[in-house]
Amino acid sequence: MQEKEFNLLKEPWIRVITPSLESKEVSLTEALVHAHEYVDLSGEMPTQDAAMLRILLAVAVTVFYRYDIYGEEAELSEENGSDPEDVLERWEEYWKMGRFPEQAVQDYLEAYEERFWLFHPKTPFWQVADLQYGTNYGVECLFGNIKESMNKATRHHFSMTDGEEMYRLNYGEAARWLVHLNAYAINLKTDKNAPGTTLPVGTGRLGQLGFVMVNGGNLFQILMLNLCALDSNEELWNPPKPFWEQEVCGEQSRKINPPDNLPERYTLQSRRIMLKRDSSGNLTGFRALGGDFFEIENDSGEPMTIWKEKQVDKKTGEELPLRPQLHSPAVHAWREFPALFSAKSSSKKEETLPGVVRWVNTLCGERMLSADFFITFRMIGMVYGDQMKYNYGDCVNDTLTLSAKLLDELNRSERAWITRISDQIEKCQAVAGNALNHFAYKVCKLFYGNGSAKNGIKDHLIRQYYFSIDAPFREWLAGIDPTQMSIDETCAKWERQSSRYARRTVEDYIATLGTDLYIYREDDSRGSKAGILSIPKIMNEYLAELNIIYVQTENTP
Numbered sequence: 001m002q003e004k005e006f007n008l009l010k011e012p013w014i015r016v017i018t019p020s021l022e023s024k025e026v027s028l029t030e031a032l033v034h035a036h037e038y039v040d041l042s043g044e045m046p047t048q049d050a051a052m053l054r055i056l057l058a059v060a061v062t063v064f065y066r067y068d069i070y071g072e073e074a075e076l077s078e079e080n081g082s083d084p085e086d087v088l089e090r091w092e093e094y095w096k097m098g099r100f101p102e103q104a105v106q107d108y109l110e111a112y113e114e115r116f117w118l119f120h121p122k123t124p125f126w127q128v129a130d131l132q133y134g135t136n137y138g139v140e141c142l143f144g145n146i147k148e149s150m151n152k153a154t155r156h157h158f159s160m161t162d163g164e165e166m167y168r169l170n171y172g173e174a175a176r177w178l179v180h181l182n183a184y185a186i187n188l189k190t191d192k193n194a195p196g197t198t199l200p201v202g203t204g205r206l207g208q209l210g211f212v213m214v215n216g217g218n219l220f221q222i223l224m225l226n227l228c229a230l231d232s233n234e235e236l237w238n239p240p241k242p243f244w245e246q247e248v249c250g251e252q253s254r255k256i257n258p259p260d261n262l263p264e265r266y267t268l269q270s271r272r273i274m275l276k277r278d279s280s281g282n283l284t285g286f287r288a289l290g291g292d293f294f295e296i297e298n299d300s301g302e303p304m305t306i307w308k309e310k311q312v313d314k315k316t317g318e319e320l321p322l323r324p325q326l327h328s329p330a331v332h333a334w335r336e337f338p339a340l341f342s343a344k345s346s347s348k349k350e351e352t353l354p355g356v357v358r359w360v361n362t363l364c365g366e367r368m369l370s371a372d373f374f375i376t377f378r379m380i381g382m383v384y385g386d387q388m389k390y391n392y393g394d395c396v397n398d399t400l401t402l403s404a405k406l407l408d409e410l411n412r413s414e415r416a417w418i419t420r421i422s423d424q425i426e427k428c429q430a431v432a433g434n435a436l437n438h439f440a441y442k443v444c445k446l447f448y449g450n451g452s453a454k455n456g457i458k459d460h461l462i463r464q465y466y467f468s469i470d471a472p473f474r475e476w477l478a479g480i481d482p483t484q485m486s487i488d489e490t491c492a493k494w495e496r497q498s499s500r501y502a503r504r505t506v507e508d509y510i511a512t513l514g515t516d517l518y519i520y521r522e523d524d525s526r527g528s529k530a531g532i533l534s535i536p537k538i539m540n541e542y543l544a545e546l547n548i549i550y551v552q553t554e555n556t557p
Contacts, residue, residue: 005281006118006171008125009109013172014052015042016219025172028116029109032059035220036099046397047144048176050211050380051183053226054266054304059109060100060223061262062240067104069093077239087229087236092368095224115244118175124275125175126182126243126267128250131274133194134289139169142177142286144184144382174275174283181288183207184382185271191289196252204270207382208296209305210325212340214356215376215399225375228262228303228359243267253290258301265301268292297321303355306339306379310352322352327381332466333398334473335429338422340377340400341410364408373404374478401478409482417482420491427495427549428469431502435545436461439506439538446519446533457509465505472497499550506542510535 006013012025016038023042026034035056041049068074068090076082076090094100109116118125169177183206202208214225231237242263250272259265269291277283298321308325312318325339342353353361357377363369381396410418440458476494519534 004117004120006175007113008116008118008175009113011172013175014056015044015176016040017042028055028059029106031056031219032063032100032105032223033102035223036218038219040215040219040222043176043180044173045144045180045395046380047184047206047382047395048180050213051179051206052176053213053222054183054206055179056219056223057226058240058242058263058266059105061227061229061237061266062242063100063104063108064090064094064227064229065237065240066108067101069097069101071101071103071107075239076236078236082236084230084234084236088362088366088368091224091227091229091363092366095368099220112244118171118178119275119277123248126178126269127274128248128272129274131250131272131287131289133191133252134272134274134287135191136276136285136287138285139283142169142174142181144177144180169283171283178273178275181273181286182268182270182291185288186384191252194252194289195250196254202293203382203384205268205293207384208324208326209302209381210307210327210336210339211304211380212306212354212356213304213378213380214360215378225360225363226304226356228355230359230362232300232303232355232358234358234362237261240264243269249292254292256292256294258294258299260301262303297323303359306336306354307342307352309339327379327383327396327398329383329394329396332470333377333379333400334470334477335425336379337400337425337477341418341422360407361410364404369404371403371405371408374401375404375407376401401474403478403481406477406480406482416487417480420487421477421480424491424494424498428466428473428498430549431498431546432462432465435502435542435549436465436505438545439542442533442538442541443535446535446538461505461509464508465502468501468505469498472501495550499546502546503543506539510539 008027009029010027012027012030014028014031015023015025016031017023017040019037019039021039026038031038041052043049043052065076066073076087114120115123116125117123120129122129181204183204185204185207214222216222216225229237238260240261240263241259244267246264249269252272259268270293271288271291273286273288275283275286302324305324308323310322311320313320325336327336339352340354340357360369360375369375377400379396379398379400383394383396406417437458440455440461443457473494476490476497480490
């Protein structure tokens, strides 16, 4: 890295979607100045978009805190006597203007232009120049959309990269994957010869979160809806301090205090990295070792994650630390509704409420968002290929939409709607985990004489049931208007739908068996009183169990 090359403030590298639904690359400056003209980010994969969003938010929050809508310096801080009302007033002014102040963005970024060169003799972007320690990796290890084998080199892979070929990717693509590497890097080894600690590095910071964000009508709205300009106590954050305003650190596995401002958090250097290239300018790989980290437990400063329900140690009775709830590809976003809105809590101030939800709640409560506005929460996650997190696996990307009216209602102290919606989700889970599970076991006993093969039948039925109710539940949730609808009638309507889908799931399965419906077998189950197993009997028992779950619902086709 002897020469400056590829300035991220001027060169195109961030992928966005235009209103005509075309993908294009723009510079960092252009992505913010013209954010209102772009629909969304459009990286190679959703996790790359999540990591890129945090970079854009780091700039957006910094500019927001330091400049007014006219581009004049007017820092929001306790030292200047600012209070939460000042923050909300400025947010509303930005929102109504519909774009970021162009001159302010340009002035701010140009002041730190030296820190935005992808290649630089002293301060390459998000890297350590002339990194002496760490592990050397081939260029193929940059890609987050390659599924690796634990025991084999990454020569055998499935890649969706946009470069001319894997080993000749352009600088723009390399910069995007650099951002992704910092956020989701797999369990890189520590270097015993490097200065600093040799603590286990784990995954990048975003890989440890149940990442959640808010979608909007364009990139500007997305950034403003995720701005979280007040902390978890609804107070001002400390002054912004993104990494490009700090000294470069090359120390390995450095434990730091949790950042007290969002830009510093969003630009955490989870890895010390140095990109490598040959004399022809072709990227050949990178060197990396562990970077900065801080405790993931009880991290109240992290606004973009859902949290696990609070648990108590069964032996000691002590409350266990609060941890992020990672996403699963098998779980639809609407099933995470209770975690997203802290359904188990009696207070909207509960610390398990994600910061982005709390922030949008505040905007709705202050009537800064139209009552007709629809809020879409997007969950993104990386599922690593093995428990040791040595390789990338599947990517989670799902959304959940509800009206601003419902979100405002969920913000009220009585929390009646959030409780009843969560009850409906629990009933769906009871259908899958209990009723369909019991049905699968009895069918297995009928045809095979034992229940050892029930898992295949059960998994098939559960997948079909959740697939059938997925779109209807999303539509039901998005259509709830608490100002016009009765909570009892609304829930009863969904229960009738869910019950019908649950019955149809089993009926469709029986129809595919192609066997005599009156086949029977003696039931030797422990404690059995009926004596025989048959399809009609199993079906009746299943419907009886549905009627217990949906007490007042008739199981009509």
